[in-house]
Amino acid sequence: MIATTYAIQWVLVFATSALLILVGAVGVISVKNPVHAALCLIMTLIGVAVAFVAQLADFLAAVQIIVYAGAIVVLFLFVIMFLGVDRREHIHFEPLVGQRAFAGVGVAITVAGLITLMAKSHWVSGAASVTTKLSSGNGNVRELGTAVFTTYLFAFEATAALLIIAVVGAVLLARRERATPEEEA
Amino acid sequence: MNVPAAWYLILAAGLFGIGAFGLLTRRSALIMFMCIELMLNAVNLTFVTFSRTLNDISGQAIVFFVMVVAAAEVTVGLGIVVAVFRRRSSTSVDELSELKG
Numbered sequence: 450m451i452a453t454t455y456a457i458q459w460v461l462v463f464a465t466s467a468l469l470i471l472v473g474a475v476g477v478i479s480v481k482n483p484v485h486a487a488l489c490l491i492m493t494l495i496g497v498a499v500a501f502v503a504q505l506a507d508f509l510a511a512v513q514i515i516v517y518a519g520a521i522v523v524l525f526l527f528v529i530m531f532l533g534v535d536r537r538e539h540i541h542f543e544p545l546v547g548q549r550a551f552a553g554v555g556v557a558i559t560v561a562g563l564i565t566l567m568a569k570s571h572w573v574s575g576a577a578s579v580t581t582k583l584s585s586g587n588g589n590v591r592e593l594g595t596a597v598f599t600t601y602l603f604a605f606e607a608t609a610a611l612l613i614i615a616v617v618g619a620v621l622l623a624r625r626e627r628a629t630p631e632e633e634a
Numbered sequence: 635m636n637v638p639a640a641w642y643l644i645l646a647a648g649l650f651g652i653g654a655f656g657l658l659t660r661r662s663a664l665i666m667f668m669c670i671e672l673m674l675n676a677v678n679l680t681f682v683t684f685s686r687t688l689n690d691i692s693g694q695a696i697v698f699f700v701m702v703v704a705a706a707e708v709t710v711g712l713g714i715v716v717a718v719f720r721r722r723s724s725t726s727v728d729e730l731s732e733l734k735g
Binding site for chain 2: 455456459460463466467470471474475477478483486487490493494497500501503504505506508509512513516517520521524525528529531532534548549552553555556557559560563564567568575577579581582583589592593596597600601604605608611612614615616618619620621622623625
């Protein structure tokens with residue numbers, strides 16, 4: 450039923466992205482060295498970008514590579530190396546008894562619930578193509594740009610303010626406090 | 635014909651689960667941030683999948699905003715990690731116990 454109805458190239462693309470995503474994600478939570486975890490994170494992000502391309506989200510795939518793999522992971526690596534915490538963490542040390550087991554059970558229940566919801570219910574409902582059709586022939590970048598600058602213009606302006614606030618906040622947090630003489634006393 | 639949306643949704647659920655497990659079990663603040671990124675990516679993948687299913691660009695626009703917010707979150711979060719590290723010389727969240735009652 451499954452293997453015959455879908456074209457082999459889409460199945461291959463899905464398998465590639467699934468492999469990249471899952472191997473990278475397991476790597477992030479299991480390796481001891483934070484630098485290796487960041488590199489595994491890049492692997493997952495590239496897998497997600499592959500899934501984006503396979504699902505007609507070309508612009509987001511490019512942004513995924515540039516912003517996530519290019520900026521966010523580099524920021525992670527910069528902080529890891531700046532702080533000098535690229536030594537091993539004691540991964541098997543467990544201060545809370547049974548924390549790992551409880552986390553595993555909770556996550557298993559959540560994921561099983563999600564998959565059951567998907568399998569048992571009509572998870573796609575509502576009207577299709579409310580904002581703009583995904584494939585109207587104008588290209589993904591143009592459609593996404595039109596949606597962002599018309600329907601979502603207010604949210605777009607709000608993100609501009611959010612980014613300014615975040616930059617100012619990060620500078621304020623990470624700045625080394627220059628102690629004045631009366632503060633030192 | 636492309637593979638059904640359910641395959642990508644189950645993949646995203648698995649990615650979210652892995653990220654949540656890592657967030658609950660790891661102690662280094664940096665690794666916990668990476669696990670939050672994993673969970674955000676799982677949600678992004680879900681949005682893009684539903685965007686394809688409903689043939690609507692809105693899902694992709696929302697993913698765009700999620701990415702912006704994630705970038706801002708990482709910037710401020712890593713700033714906090716740097717500030718905490720300067721005081722405590724550790725990124726382990728277990729050592730931040732000043733507010734313990």
